[in-house]
Amino acid sequence: MTEGVAVQQDGSSSPPLWWGAGSRRRTVIGAGTALVVSAAGFYLASGPEPGNHPPTVVCSNESGTVLTTDLDADGRLDEIRDPRRSGDATVVFSRATTASEVRVEEGRTLWQKARSALSQDMEASGAFGDFNGDGYVDLALFYSQADYGDSPRSNMPVHEVRYGPLARDLSGSRTGSIRIRASTFVDAAGATDEDHDGRAELHVSQSGGDGRFDRYIGHEDNGSMKLGNERADLTGSGADAELRSNWRDFGICVFPTAREHSDTTPPPNVAQ
Structure with missing residues (x-):
């Protein structure tokens, strides 16, 4: 027409x-x-979709800065790279001959981007871990307004968990809410599995004002997540020094040699 x-x-x-x-x-x-x-x-409604490959490996490098898993369930291992272990991660999706990169910042939906288009000093932070124990890695995503000065600003339009497998735009197979204790700036986010039960814990560092950072720990709760009431004052220590995504809890990667069989394709730039 x-x-x-x-x-x-x-x-x-x-x-x-x-x-x-x-x-x-x-x-x-x-x-x-x-x-x-x-x-x-x-x-x-017509974005990329994850595959249907069964869950494979979830493991970390020695320093806990790279998590290896088949994030989009296409049968190829991907990498989640977070050099500072602060939640500002980049996902490297493997393809047949190439790789594509997506930052956590780029994972917001079109509606979420439009909703906060006029807001200033906004930053994204995400924690990757298997929060519900189904074998797929999930994403806890936050988007909040950074502090400048001693007074925290309560503006967090995005606080949600996206359950895996995740698509190449970091959208989830389903999405749940994260019940937060405060809507102040999320300085860092990470995941651990300290009790090794296969269900990751969510760690969040948030501004408490006057240079103080409060740490909250959350767990998956029937399709959503809830941050606990307990908080640890990280004043003077620096959030990054105390709150680190301890992916080593998920196990250290040991990749097979070329002579050994594997049902997944190793991620790019991974030494054999």
């Missing part, structure tokens, strides 16, 4: 939208709006 031209019931073309009587103009514009809304809805 030619842009700016409506089709009448008899099949003939009507003038462009700015011509004709007011009643017709309203009708045509209304139909066009419906088409735009429908197209937008289709676009929002």
Whole structure:
């Protein structure tokens, strides 16, 4: 159909939208709006989808800065790289011949990006771990307003858990809420499995004002997550020094040699 031209019931073309009587103009514009809304809805719902490969390995390098797993369940091992172990991670998805990178910052939905488009000093932080124990790695995602000065600002439009397997845009197979204790700036987020029960714990460092950082620990709870009431004051120690994603809890990676069989493809740039 030619842009700016409506089709009448008899099949003939009507003038462009700015011509004709007011009643017709309203009708045509209304139909066009419906088409735009429908197209937008289709676009929002037509993102990438994860695969259906069964859960494989979840393991870390020696320093706890790289987590290896099949994040999108396509049968190829991917890497989650967080050099500072602070939640500012980059995911490297393996492909047949190449690799693609996605930062946590890029994982917000179009609606989430539009909702906070006018906000300043916003930062994303994410923790990757198998929070519900199903073998797939999940993402706890936060987007909050950074502090400048001693007074924390309560603005956290995104606090959700995306259950794996995750797609290549970091969207989840399903999404649950994270019940937070405060909506202040999330300085760091990480995951551990200190009791080695296969269900990761979520650690969050949030600004408490006057240079203080409070640490909260959360657990998965029937399709959502809840941060506990306990908080540890990290004043003077620096959040990064005390709150680190201890991926080593998930086990240290030992990749097979070329002579050994593996049902997954090793991630890029991983020494054999």
